[in-house]
Amino acid sequence: MHESLHPGGRVAVRLAALLILLLTGLGVTTVAADAATPDKGISVSTYSLWWAPSHGALPSDTVIKLMKQEPNIKVSEWAGLQIANAGRTPLMLAIAGQSAPDLYLSWFHIIRNDMQQKFTYPINEWVGEDKDGNGQVDPAEAKWAGWKKVPPLWRQVATDNGKVHGIPLSGIQYMGIIFRIDLVRQAGLDPNKPPKTWDEFLYWCEKLSDPKSDRRAIALPSYGFTWLPWLNSAGGSPVVQIRTSPTTGKKYTFPMEATTFLAPDTKEDLTKVTPQWQADLASDAAKDATAFYHRLRWQKWIKDPQTKEPINLTAEQVRAGKVALPDGREVTFKPDDVGTGVVLPFGGPATTVDWGASLRRGTVAMVQWFFNDMESYQQSVGIDPNLLGVFPIPGGPNGRPVVQAQRHYAVMSEGVSRRPKVERDAIWKVMMALTSSEANDEKIKTMVFSGRARFVNPNDLKRLGLTDYLKEVPPSIKQLYKGIDEGTTWVRTEPFMGFWYTMDGELNNSVLSLVLAQSGENFNYRQALDEVNDQANTGVMFARKSEELKKYHSQAWTIFAIVFAIVAFFVSMIVRTNLQAPSKSSGSRAGVYQSWLPWLLLFPALGLITMWGYYPLIRGMVMAFQDFHIVDKSPWVGLDNFISIFLNPDFYVYVSKTVKFVVLNMALVFTTPIILALLLSEIPRGKIFWRSVFFLPQLTSGLVVTLLWKLMYDPADSGLLNQVVHMFGLKSVDWLGNPKTAMIATIIPSVWVGMGISSLIYLAARKGIPDELYEASALDGAGIWAKLRYVTIPQLLPLIIINFVGAFIGTFQSMGNIFLLTFGGPGKETMVMGMAIWKAAFGNLQFSIATAMAWILGSALIGFAYLQINILRKVEYRRVEEN
Numbered sequence: 001m002h003e004s005l006h007p008g009g010r011v012a013v014r015l016a017a018l019l020i021l022l023l024t025g026l027g028v029t030t031v032a033a034d035a036a037t038p039d040k041g042i043s044v045s046t047y048s049l050w051w052a053p054s055h056g057a058l059p060s061d062t063v064i065k066l067m068k069q070e071p072n073i074k075v076s077e078w079a080g081l082q083i084a085n086a087g088r089t090p091l092m093l094a095i096a097g098q099s100a101p102d103l104y105l106s107w108f109h110i111i112r113n114d115m116q117q118k119f120t121y122p123i124n125e126w127v128g129e130d131k132d133g134n135g136q137v138d139p140a141e142a143k144w145a146g147w148k149k150v151p152p153l154w155r156q157v158a159t160d161n162g163k164v165h166g167i168p169l170s171g172i173q174y175m176g177i178i179f180r181i182d183l184v185r186q187a188g189l190d191p192n193k194p195p196k197t198w199d200e201f202l203y204w205c206e207k208l209s210d211p212k213s214d215r216r217a218i219a220l221p222s223y224g225f226t227w228l229p230w231l232n233s234a235g236g237s238p239v240v241q242i243r244t245s246p247t248t249g250k251k252y253t254f255p256m257e258a259t260t261f262l263a264p265d266t267k268e269d270l271t272k273v274t275p276q277w278q279a280d281l282a283s284d285a286a287k288d289a290t291a292f293y294h295r296l297r298w299q300k301w302i303k304d305p306q307t308k309e310p311i312n313l314t315a316e317q318v319r320a321g322k323v324a325l326p327d328g329r330e331v332t333f334k335p336d337d338v339g340t341g342v343v344l345p346f347g348g349p350a351t352t353v354d355w356g357a358s359l360r361r362g363t364v365a366m367v368q369w370f371f372n373d374m375e376s377y378q379q380s381v382g383i384d385p386n387l388l389g390v391f392p393i394p395g396g397p398n399g400r401p402v403v404q405a406q407r408h409y410a411v412m413s414e415g416v417s418r419r420p421k422v423e424r425d426a427i428w429k430v431m432m433a434l435t436s437s438e439a440n441d442e443k444i445k446t447m448v449f450s451g452r453a454r455f456v457n458p459n460d461l462k463r464l465g466l467t468d469y470l471k472e473v474p475p476s477i478k479q480l481y482k483g484i485d486e487g488t489t490w491v492r493t494e495p496f497m498g499f500w501y502t503m504d505g506e507l508n509n510s511v512l513s514l515v516l517a518q519s520g521e522n523f524n525y526r527q528a529l530d531e532v533n534d535q536a537n538t539g540v541m542f543a544r545k546s547e548e549l550k551k552y553h554s555q556a557w558t559i560f561a562i563v564f565a566i567v568a569f570f571v572s573m574i575v576r577t578n579l580q581a582p583s584k585s586s587g588s589r590a591g592v593y594q595s596w597l598p599w600l601l602l603f604p605a606l607g608l609i610t611m612w613g614y615y616p617l618i619r620g621m622v623m624a625f626q627d628f629h630i631v632d633k634s635p636w637v638g639l640d641n642f643i644s645i646f647l648n649p650d651f652y653v654y655v656s657k658t659v660k661f662v663v664l665n666m667a668l669v670f671t672t673p674i675i676l677a678l679l680l681s682e683i684p685r686g687k688i689f690w691r692s693v694f695f696l697p698q699l700t701s702g703l704v705v706t707l708l709w710k711l712m713y714d715p716a717d718s719g720l721l722n723q724v725v726h727m728f729g730l731k732s733v734d735w736l737g738n739p740k741t742a743m744i745a746t747i748i749p750s751v752w753v754g755m756g757i758s759s760l761i762y763l764a765a766r767k768g769i770p771d772e773l774y775e776a777s778a779l780d781g782a783g784i785w786a787k788l789r790y791v792t793i794p795q796l797l798p799l800i801i802i803n804f805v806g807a808f809i810g811t812f813q814s815m816g817n818i819f820l821l822t823f824g825g826p827g828k829e830t831m832v833m834g835m836a837i838w839k840a841a842f843g844n845l846q847f848s849i850a851t852a853m854a855w856i857l858g859s860a861l862i863g864f865a866y867l868q869i870n871i872l873r874k875v876e877y878r879r880v881e882e883n
Helices: 007-024 060-069 089-096 111-116 145-149 152-157 181-186 198-207 224-233 284-298 315-320 355-361 375-380 414-418 421-435 437-449 458-463 467-472 475-486 500-516 525-540 546-550 553-579 597-623 640-647 649-681 687-699 702-712 720-727 742-767 771-779 784-813 816-821 833-843 847-873
Strands: 042-047 073-077 103-106 173-180 218-221 239-244 251-255 276-279 300-303 310-313 322-324 330-332 343-346 366-370 388-391 402-406 409-412 490-492
Touching: 042 421, 060 073, 060 421, 060 437, 073 421, 103 421, 111 409, 173 181, 181 388, 198 284, 198 310, 218 284, 218 355, 224 284, 224 402, 224 490, 224 500, 276 525, 284 343, 284 500, 284 525, 300 315, 310 315, 315 322, 343 355, 343 500, 355 366, 388 475, 409 421, 421 437, 437 458, 458 467, 458 475, 500 525, 500 833, 525 640, 525 649, 546 640, 553 640, 553 847, 597 847, 640 847, 649 687, 649 742, 649 784, 649 833, 687 742, 702 720, 702 742, 702 816, 742 784, 742 816, 771 784, 784 833, 784 847, 816 833, 833 847
Parallel strands: 042 073, 042 103, 218 343, 218 366, 402 490
Antiparallel strands: 103 409, 173 366, 173 388, 173 402, 239 251, 239 276, 300 310, 322 330
């Protein structure tokens, strides 16, 4: 049985989930928690399993077959909360609220995190127990025959300290290079002899590109998981395991996928040694792979006017406008003849490239993506599958060709632990059906009989007796699978240790998208990889060691005591200010009703404020000192969360970006309405019209406004703002992808939507200034600037100060536009504290770190809160009539 959710956290999460349900009117399927009844049978709910054929899951007719064989089992798809683009958030909320589906799809690279967070229920009661204590259920220990057929790597991924948490789905997805056979032939290349090395691949790319047009060879993603095969093909591993010999004390490094651990020098077996896992994203292989990305994007080249063969150029040759060839010829060229790169980037925070449409139009001839079922390309992209071929990622300097394998898992949610044994057994039967080889065989037969045999593994055709269809498989695909079988092509996976899910995004935002962006030619990707790797090993993928944190305990408690004293002082001053007795000028309290009725009327409001305001505040304070888990005990860790934050160099980057964001916001969002109000007050005609024009954006949803601006920021030449830029003879700008423009681009929508309503407030205050002051200043010879300086600004100053303090505090906490436009990118250019807190909580599930950062931010602003309250107490409100 799993430990229950911490009582305080469980109450808060359940209340939050209940409120969401009441507000949205969406129900959560709770059949999984229902007890079995004779007329109802046993209800089993699943999520993203048989409705996900792209992951090799079960077709619906096989589910129907199962239910016919077991009439008492009723299988249904879990409804849950439907939140657009929310990823796994609805599932996490359901797990926290104990209303999750019985079975769900856990991605290969995240199942370990689900296990550690206690989201899953161990299935050892059916698989078998770890009897020899080696941390694995070995084939000899398995009581379920299917476990013996699971390869060692896939068993290792789903097992933690001898507890098995998932069964791999029967189908495997492979990623490689998909290419248009017809375009390859038109370029004079042989589609049956694909490139095997990086140099050969670059040659192919240049043959398939046109330096004088927008036609490029390949649509290249900037996702971290699509970069991994290039790292693997260079001979590297994104994660390594270090095992220390108990006899010699020597450390040995093994790749992530290793399943045998013999010391290379002493042949000592290190299988039972507990490994130390760490990210290796800044290795020579990683930098070689990123350098090749950079070369594909920024290599300068021309086509030989005589032979039409590509010629790569150095920076010096580009400046000179000529190049000497090995055959003795000298080729001269113009700047317009020089091509830059051979890739069309997609997947970064600032790109909107539709690679499918580009492949269909022939704008690109290749794309790196999954290739098992090409029927999806015909349906979603409109390309005839017969025009498509596949080859593996070519081999790098110290590696070999690679295909990346994706194999995900069916897991039981932790709520299964509360079901009776007979119901758990029924859930196990459904799980077996969902992961059975029979299900995958049915899918293969469906592909073959619908005319898609060309993309099926020839081994599967032979195994299923479908040898007549072998002739339909192209030579390049036969060659690919042959290389996999013989080991000449490596099969690699995403990292399964550590929290890779977030590092995937970090590699995208901080490295790869910047290499491929319009401003990426001089980007220092080597330094960026070093920083990302440090980040991975100090909290994001792998947490800091407790021994390292203990060294700072004494200093941390000293600093904490000082900060606590300062915060306590300001809190006491705020309370004292609000409890001060009213002055004599405030009027008599005679006749004021002072019995219990006002308090009774206030009680509902006070209760709601306490429940949704102060309780989360106090609960968050507690979480900051815990290692908080949604479904498990949350042990106390003292100041370790705060120490981890201050030891993280990225924290100081977040602070600096937040300060920059606040300064720019105050300079634009805060001052623009003041200037606009002064201008509107001087308009001689059409005052109502112009005020309405500037107020109209306020009537539009902030979400809609931000998304409209995102469309206008489109980095393509067809983008609205870039069309305006072209009118002045300038080049297109990658507004959200360029570090020089990203921050200001996230602020401009707030200026546009907010200056109207704010200007009306200042305009009303401007009307409250007596005309006699302007008349007197005019008699003294004051001009417009003198009136503004000595009359208008001093009279508006109290309101300006009030709004300034409120806007200052609010801006520190703001991150809405950043969330929608850049998500903290490019790199960390727009990663303000609010965005960093959100990512720590809901991206990394580091709720304790997130609340600790929130308290640091709140403590820094407590003085401004006291200042704001003091100012508001002195404000006198008056009614102003329109002239």
